[in-house]
Amino acid sequence: xxxxxxxPNVSLQLRLYVAGQAxxxxxxxxxxxxxCDEHFAAAHDLEIVDLIEHPGxxxxxxxxxxxxxxxxxxxxxxxxxxxxxxxxxxxxxxxGT
Amino acid sequence: xxxxxxxxxxxxxxxxxxxxxxxxxxxxPRGRTTLVMGGPGCGKTVxxxxxxxxxxxxxxEASIFVAFEESTRHxxxxxxxxxxxxxxxxxxxxxxxxxxxxxxxVKAGEFDLIGMLTVLEAKVEEIHATRIVFDGIDVxxxxxxxxxxxxxxxYRIRDWLLTTGLTGVITQKLGExxxxxxxxxxQFMVDCAVVLRHQVVDGSAFRSLRVMKYRGSxxxxxxxxxxxxxxxxxxxxxxxxxxxxxxxxxxxxSGLPRLDNMLQGGYHRGSNVLxxxxxxxxxxxxxxxxxxxxxQRGERTLYVSFDEGAAQIVRNLQSVGIRxxxxxKSGLLKIFSxxxxxxxxxxxxxxxxxxxxxxxxxxxxxxxxxxxxxKLAHLASADAAQQFLDFLKGEGITVVNTSLMxxxxxxxxxATGISTIADTWIHVSYIVHDGERNRALTIVKSRGTGHSNxxxxxxxxxxxxxxxxxxxxxxxxxxGVARWEWEQEQQAATKRIQVATELKRLQLHLAQAExxxxxxxxxxxxxxxxxxxxxxxxxxxxxxxxxxxxxxxLRKMRHADKDVRVATRGRRINGGKKxxxxxxxx
Numbered sequence: 133x134x135x136x137x138x139x140p141n142v143s144l145q146l147r148l149y150v151a152g153q154a155x156x157x158x159x160x161x162x163x164x165x166x167x168c169d170e171h172f173a174a175a176h177d178l179e180i181v182d183l184i185e186h187p188g189x190x191x192x193x194x195x196x197x198x199x200x201x202x203x204x205x206x207x208x209x210x211x212x213x214x215x216x217x218x219x220x221x222x223x224x225x226x227x228g229t
Numbered sequence: 230x231x232x233x234x235x236x237x238x239x240x241x242x243x244x245x246x247x248x249x250x251x252x253x254x255x256x257x258p259r260g261r262t263t264l265v266m267g268g269p270g271c272g273k274t275v276x277x278x279x280x281x282x283x284x285x286x287x288x289x290e291a292s293i294f295v296a297f298e299e300s301t302r303h304x305x306x307x308x309x310x311x312x313x314x315x316x317x318x319x320x321x322x323x324x325x326x327x328x329x330x331x332x333x334x335v336k337a338g339e340f341d342l343i344g345m346l347t348v349l350e351a352k353v354e355e356i357h358a359t360r361i362v363f364d365g366i367d368v369x370x371x372x373x374x375x376x377x378x379x380x381x382x383x384y385r386i387r388d389w390l391l392t393t394g395l396t397g398v399i400t401q402k403l404g405e406x407x408x409x410x411x412x413x414x415x416q417f418m419v420d421c422a423v424v425l426r427h428q429v430v431d432g433s434a435f436r437s438l439r440v441m442k443y444r445g446s447x448x449x450x451x452x453x454x455x456x457x458x459x460x461x462x463x464x465x466x467x468x469x470x471x472x473x474x475x476x477x478x479x480x481x482x483s484g485l486p487r488l489d490n491m492l493q494g495g496y497h498r499g500s501n502v503l504x505x506x507x508x509x510x511x512x513x514x515x516x517x518x519x520x521x522x523x524x525q526r527g528e529r530t531l532y533v534s535f536d537e538g539a540a541q542i543v544r545n546l547q548s549v550g551i552r553x554x555x556x557x558k559s560g561l562l563k564i565f566s567x568x569x570x571x572x573x574x575x576x577x578x579x580x581x582x583x584x585x586x587x588x589x590x591x592x593x594x595x596x597x598x599x600x601x602x603x604k605l606a607h608l609a610s611a612d613a614a615q616q617f618l619d620f621l622k623g624e625g626i627t628v629v630n631t632s633l634m635x636x637x638x639x640x641x642x643x644a645t646g647i648s649t650i651a652d653t654w655i656h657v658s659y660i661v662h663d664g665e666r667n668r669a670l671t672i673v674k675s676r677g678t679g680h681s682n683x684x685x686x687x688x689x690x691x692x693x694x695x696x697x698x699x700x701x702x703x704x705x706x707x708x709g710v711a712r713w714e715w716e717q718e719q720q721a722a723t724k725r726i727q728v729a730t731e732l733k734r735l736q737l738h739l740a741q742a743e744x745x746x747x748x749x750x751x752x753x754x755x756x757x758x759x760x761x762x763x764x765x766x767x768x769x770x771x772x773x774x775x776x777x778x779x780x781x782x783l784r785k786m787r788h789a790d791k792d793v794r795v796a797t798r799g800r801r802i803n804g805g806k807k808x809x810x811x812x813x814x815x
Contacts, residue, residue, distance in 0.1 A: 151343035187351035198344030214338030
């Protein structure tokens with residue numbers, strides 16, 4: 133089931149692909165939420181897609197490993213894989229630097 | 230070699246890879262995982278792809294191909310070179326997942342393959358796939374960058390394959406580096422492991438395949454040469470089990486009647502003949518003779534030369550009375566003169582194949598076959614030759630190959646390579662004796678025909694080629710001048726014996742004549758003696774009679790003439806003498 137955390141004035145659009153209750157996936161959800169709250173609290177749109185429930189969506193986005201975080205907007209699109217425990221790396225990628 | 234032990238728990242599924250299905254007794258294990266390892270360019274992807282295409286085309290099984298290393302587009306283009314129309318198959322039976330991770334992907338923490346497997350599982354259900362390939366798993370493993378994680382994910386894939394019941398093929402690059410060896414656990418995990426090798430020996434590239442393990446099944450564990458043909462990967466067939474040719478008892482002439490006799494009727498039609506020998510031992514001449522004779526029978530013939538140009542061959546053979554030019558003109562004979570070029574023996578054989586397909590010969594000469602590889606003893610090279618000879622057999626083409634070889638045992642390359650697959654092996658050697666070299670021809674072996682084990686002298690002259698008996702005197706084979714000398718000596722000796730015999734005969738005749746003469750004398754003497762005896766007896770008888778008569782006569786003669794008595798007596802003596810002369814005349 134997709135979960136949407138929406139706020140007005142969207143400037144950062146993210147999509148996180150996870151696989152059920154797998155440890156890496158659970159860690160990634162926690163990590164991405166923490167990063168967003170800390171750095172992009174004002175404007176972000178995070179969609180969490182569980183591939184166990186929506187396998188077809190993973191195919192469309194070319195998801196090979198889980199978890200995979202897609203930064204859809206602003207462009208360019210970026211892809212981060214892993215449990216996102218390297219929060220500094222994630223933050224740098226999301227800010228586009 | 231083959232040990233297809235029945236194992237109830239292992240069912241197999243054909244890969245369509247010619248030879249592999251045979252050595253494994255049915256292909257890869259169904260519902261299990263097969264690992265295909267090898268260095269770059271070994272044909273791992275082709276192996277995997279071929280199994281899928283076969284599954285889709287022949288077994289109507291749907292399959293999934295997960296590409297970790299190459300783009301889907303690239304793979305489809307490669308497959309097209311083997312005549313596999315993947316786009317057509319892709320619509321229903323084949324699904325490609327481009328599982329490459331872009332280099333721009335940022336790694337931030339540990340990850341797993343659950344997502345991918347989940348996606349794939351949905352696809353498996355959708356297209357009812359039964360086979361799956363993970364191509365280039367090492368690329369993915371390298372990304373994990375953690376031995377524990379690598380192992381965990383591999384086991385995840387294996388467990389996933391077991392639950393889904395898919396027949397899996399995982400390919401993995403194998404090198405000599407530490408990193409490559411790290412994935413060794415893969416081999417222990419899978420049910421079947423296949424190693425592909427691509428090596429360069431003396432500048433020639435050889436591919437080979439070896440089944441390393443096959444859980445619950447027997448398999449041929451040898452390293453088998455493989456070739457990439459226009460139809461995909463293929464094992465070079467070896468072993469008699471697979472060789473089924475139409476065998477004929479027809480014999481065709483070698484071109485040399487004496488040699489035909491030695492072979493009890495000539496070469497078998499469709500057999501392969503090896504003529505080996507040192508340089509200049511008339512190997513090409515024998516091959517040329519075979520070609521000429523074939524043309525005279527009206528059979529299309531192809532003469533492949535790696536040594537000389539066509540014109541040179543024709544001229545050289547002309548010098549020993551072999552005329553190829555007319556047959557060349559009539560189109561029966563084609564002389565294909567080429568150089569051994571490029572490192573790959575298989576390409577060379579490929580070129581010969583197309584020449585054969587173009588000219589459609591019944592008889593073929595390859596002069597020399599040894600030019601194709603300096604080291605025909607090398608497995609793959611010898612196998613390429615074997616495969617080619619098998620092809621000729623299948624076509625029923627009789628082939629005469631020459632091979633440069635100094636001795637029967639010294640050149641092991643030839644001895645262990647081509648010579649073992651030749652049906653008939655003729656060796657011509659030089660015998661040096663008294664400062665002279667002569668050619669000695671022996672039949673080393675000839676399958677399916679009795680053959681002379683005698684050595685013959687091969688003589689070349691501008692009138693032609695002949696085989697003559699060799700003389701063995703005092704434990705030596707005599708040829709050339711030595712033989713002429715020996716013959717002369719033999720003739721002289723014979724003459725001496727003849728003269729001596731005649732002399733003896735005459736002497737004996739003389740002795741006989743003398744004996745006869747003596748016998749005559751003795752006989753005559755005997756007769757004379759008998760006559761004398763008779764006379765004596767007669768005389769004695771007359772004497773006693775005479776005594777009485779004489780007395781009477783005396784009594785009378787006392788009154789008559791005494792001299793008359795004496796005269797009568799004298800005449801009687803003369804008469805006896807006369808009788809003796811008559812016997813002597815007789």
